[in-house]
Amino acid sequence: MKFGKEFESQMVQEWQKAYMDYNGLKTVLKDILRFKQGNASTPESSTARGSLKRRMSLYRAFSGLNNRYRNSPRKNDDEVILVDEVQQDGSELGPYQTTFLKPCEIGGECEPVFFRRLDDEFNKVISFYKGKVEEMIEEANELSKQMDALIALRMKVHNPMMKFDKAALEKLTSNSSTGTKSGSMHMNVIQEVEMSGERHMDDEIQETVETSGVHKRGKVVSIQGFRPASLEVLDHVKLNITPETPVSTLKKILTSDVALSFTKKELRKAEERMIQAFIEFYRKLQLLKRYCFLNLLAFSKIMKKYDKIASRKASKTYMELVENSYLGSSDEVSKLMERVEVTFIERFANGNHRKGLKILRPKTKREKHRITFSLGFFSGCSLAFVAAIVVLVHARGILRSQGRDRYMENIFPLYTLFGFIVLHMLMYSANIFFWRHYRVNYSFIFGFKQGTELGYREVFLLSSGLAVLAFACVISNLDMEMDPGGSIFRVLTELVPLGLLTVVILITICPLNIIYRSSRFFLLRCAFRCLCAPLYKVTLPDFFLADQLTSQVPAIRSLQFYVCYYGWGYFRKNSNNGCRGSDVYQAFYFIVAIIPYWSRLIQCLRRLVEEKDVMHGLNGLKYFSIVVALVMKTGNELKMGMMTWKIMAIVSSAVATIFATYWDLVIDWGLLRRNSINPWLRDKLLVPNRGVYVVAMVMNVLLRLAWMQSVLGLTETPVLHRQALIAIVACLEIIRRGIWNFFRLENEHLNNVGKYRAFKSVPLPFNYDNDEDRDD
Known part of the structure; x- marks a missing residue:
């Protein structure tokens, strides 16, 4: 299968306008090829072009132009393009712009048009990808707050007499580290507050993102990960249960929010909602990662086609830009996927790695x-x-029978x-x-x-x-x-x-x-x-x-x-x-x-x-x-x-x-x-x-x-x-x-x-008080 058809088949259809227009760029390359073939069929034009090229080479050799541009961004005489990131009025860098260094050769005006179209597609892809990554980071922060509430609810359900304060948390943690046995009722609580396996991952994510950064309104947004629960969190949340039965619908009419009563039924419903939220969030990250990979591959393929058609060597220069850009160098999505896997396996699969990944990564259905x-x-x-x-009917004359x-x-x-x-x-x-x-x-x-x-x-x-x-x-x-x-x-x-x-x-x-x-x-x-x-x-x-x-x-x-x-x-x-x-x-x-x-x-x-x-x-x-x-x-x-x-x-x-x-x-x-x-x-x-x-x-x-x-x-x-x-x-x-x-x-x-709607919205189990959000 040709790459164009494979590229189209692998797209997230709801995002198809946000992908690189591979077929459109191929059309421009075909114009370059037709122009090249038309000029090649004329002997006078090819002779004139060859003599002009030799004269320009001699001129560059004896005019000292090589020494003049030795320290310029242009590396050698075969350089075809120069790509820069345009500086905007503010502190942020703007879109990428490619300068074609050899106009009116071989492809005529088609080659500058190709690179202008290529820049437009590249900037479109980067802008869309950045926006989606920022959305994923915000959603990760929201899931982190939901996990805080869920862990606190688990602790309260397992031990209803427990008071939620920092002293209790420190006491439980110290008992856990010294091996003190608190009884079967306290064991589940201790397991909830032990986060040693996650803290290392949180530090790693924090360090990685601070070095790379996500440019958003001139600030660096860091991924905090899913942190240990604060013991006072249940004082600021209410249970959010979407009506699932006629009885709950009638209750919804009377009360807008459901106050927590710390029952196992509430815990089970909250866990079900969180599992669905994690699965859908992980699927979003998978699709976003595939979007990044497919576009990187598409840019590589289209530049190789350009080099082959135009007899240039521009793909290496442009792909260096692509690989160093946010699209090719950012790893926030991969880090978030690792964070989700670790948290989901520990919190919802009892540490069973295979079981957790089986839920997060359902296998594609195979035709039998x-x-x-x-x-x-x-x-x-x-x-x-x-x-x-x-x-x-015909042999027995049923249509003509009395019955x-x-x-x-x-x-x-x-x-x-x-x-x-x-x-x-x-x-x-x-x-x-x-x-x-x-x-x-x-x-x-x-x-x-x-x-x-x-x-x-x-x-x-x-x-x-x-x-x-x-x-x-x-x-x-x-x-x-x-x-x-x-x-x-x-x-x-x-x-x-x-x-x-x-x-x-x-x-x-x-x-x-x-x-x-x-x-x-x-x-x-x-x-x-x-x-x-x-x-x-x-x-x-x-x-x-x-x-x-x-x-x-x-x-x-x-x-x-x-x-x-x-x-x-x-x-x-x-x-x-x-x-x-x-x-x-x-x-x-x-x-x-x-x-x-x-x-x-x-x-x-x-x-x-x-x-x-x-x-x-x-x-x-x-x-x-x-x-x-x-x-x-x-x-x-x-x-x-x-x-x-x-x-x-x-x-x-x-x-x-x-x-x-x-x-x-x-x-x-x-x-x-x-x-x-x-x-x-x-x-x-x-x-x-x-x-x-x-x-x-x-x-x-x-x-x-x-x-x-x-x-x-x-x-x-x-x-x-x-x-x-x-x-x-x-x-x-x-x-x-x-x-x-x-x-x-x-x-x-x-x-x-x-509307680029590729995901379903999953209702989260907890609602945080608006007063708390305003204070923050």
């Missing part, structure tokens, strides 16, 4: 061959089952649930494939734990496996239905779909570490938070999943049919007339369809209250219009023939469709920009072919009009049964949602890129 083989096997089996079902309507009304809705789930998983698998292809950081956006996110192969494997189970049950059900002696097995025949649903539910909630437990539990947590809205703080995975559920209304209604068909015992009679005619069933037919949209409405209202953004209120109004349209459309389905319901369904559905379509294209996708450099699209596009966006917008509009089949009375055709038509319309909505997923996340990714 057995996954590829398994998904191929299950996909082949699914196709074979589809062919078998088609042959059975056709009964099967379509009773059994077919039970199996469509699995069809909807499989199709949604296939669309999600395709989304992941294209997100990875276009380098959308979906793992960071969704907040997946590093190394546990599912790839498109894993999702495809799960969907194909579920499809195999569903098709196998369909074939077994058909065999038992068509068997002449099938009346004996009628109850067993009716229970096949319920058995499949039970297997799927048990796998989903299985606590064993099988079948991607981390992803299953992540899905269950998000689903629970959606159901409990607005008692949880709304995050992107929560409202993204709620949006997916709005496209699975037919699947939710299938679950309702499962409850009625099996719970009320209608499966024994092989009839659902009791369900369809029940007032309770019809009432819940309204309610279950509204639940996903109501959940999104409540989420929007909570975000409106918390973030004070009017756009969330407008988004909530959009979902309210959809709720109204859904009620009217459902009423029209249940009250067939009533013109009033039909008119209300048409009007409300039209308003909701226009509102939702505009929101999809303009807000969620960021398209239809009038003044964009891409006509009616965004300024920044990940897909090179603009026609893809046009086709997606048209398909979004057309697929949103699928509701017309119900309000216009197209509930059944001579070819398709009513249940089959409902399933097809539901599948079209799932396909529309899959298309929406890609462009919604693309827009979110581009927003993160525009």
Whole structure:
């Protein structure tokens, strides 16, 4: 792989504008090469250039110019560039500026342009790197204060009767040094105040940074490291616990901060928060270190290309500057990484080096061959089952049999649930494939734990496996239905779909570490938070999943049919007339369809209250219009023939469709920009072919009009049964949602890129009093 592609693949995508523009500099080098080749093709120009070079060499030899510039920064006659750091008005040194010492040779004006562009990129990289290092140092200082509070809390929890003063600390330390035995209760406290293994590291960091320094407003910022806890720190902190349960959310409304009560539960929560904060901070340092390394390598590569194309020897001079600059000589990030490793291993891994580094450095997920083989096997089996079902239906004339309507009304809705789930998983698998292809950081956006996110192969494997189970049950059900002696097995025949649903539910909630437990539990947590809205703080995975559920209304209604068909015992009679005619069933037919949209409405209202953004209120109004349209459309389905319901369904559905379509294209996708450099699209596009966006917008509009089949009375055709038509319309909505997923996340990714957001914010466990900060 060429370096340009490797360089792009290794970038932190949210920082891509802060990296050196390697491709842009390569374009300038190509201009130099074309100029050189054009001049080389002219004999007169090459002869004149050679004679001019000889005359200049003789002139320098006999004019004494060599002696005049012997003490200048220019080392010899082959020197091509001179790089200086510009002095600003203040005490700080400004950006680097390169002087090209041989103008109008070989490359013409392209070479000075190249070095001006190179200086701009180098100064941009240094400025960004300095800013990020300063942010890391400030965050390290904050983590140091948090560790002080955590260590003090540990000491208090282990020994509640202990008084926090310096005399107690000195007494404990002296007892520890003389070997005095204080009892089992005091041992944990003594271990907390012993910091001998860390003090040496703190001194080393302090000495190193003082010699190198971080220029910030003319001062040197030193890294203090994570120091021993002050015993009075608990008098100035309060516990900061983000609401995690509905009960804690209600308590949050009454009290803004939680006072420390020195319980083990508080300690455990604080430790969990600190572990997450350390892991995320260490990941930031890793990415920043990789940013530094990749840019150093890119500058080296581009200068070697320049030397080769222009036949110069400028790379050594420029790379000496790069290596001596802040980008190449600073080691604050490496020292901070060492500090974090030492502290984390000692404080959170009981000194187990391997365990601590395993938590801090999760291994990259590897693609396994057995996954590829398994998904191929299950996909082949699914196709074979589809062919078998088609042959059975055609050979036995099931479509022309008397039990056709009964099967379509009773059994077919039970199996469509699995069809909807499989199709949604296939669309999600395709989304992941294209997100990875276009380098959308979906793992960071969704907040997946590093190394546990599912790839498109894993999702495809799960969907194909579920499809195999569903098709196998369909074939077994058909065999038992068509068997002449099938009346004996009628109850067993009716229970096949319920058995499949039970297997799927048990796998989903299985606590064993099988079948991607981390992803299953992540899905269950998000689903629970959606159901409990607005008692949880709304995050992107929560409202993204709620949006997916709005496209699975037919699947939710299938679950309702499962409850009625099996719970009320209608499966024994092989009839659902009791369900369809029940007032309770019809009432819940309204309610279950509204639940996903109501959940999104409540989420929007909570975000409106918390973030004070009017756009969330407008988004909530959009979902309210959809709720109204859904009620009217459902009423029209249940009250067939009533013109009033039909008119209300048409009007409300039209308003909701226009509102939702505009929101999809303009807000969620960021398209239809009038003044964009891409006509009616965004300024920044990940897909090179603009026609893809046009086709997606048209398909979004057309697929949103699928509701017309119900309000216009197209509930059944001579070819398709009513249940089959409902399933097809539901599948079209799932396909529309899959298309929406890609462009919604693309827009979110581009927003993160525009704001350089590459990390998630981890709430810290303690809040320090503002009075103390003001006194300091």
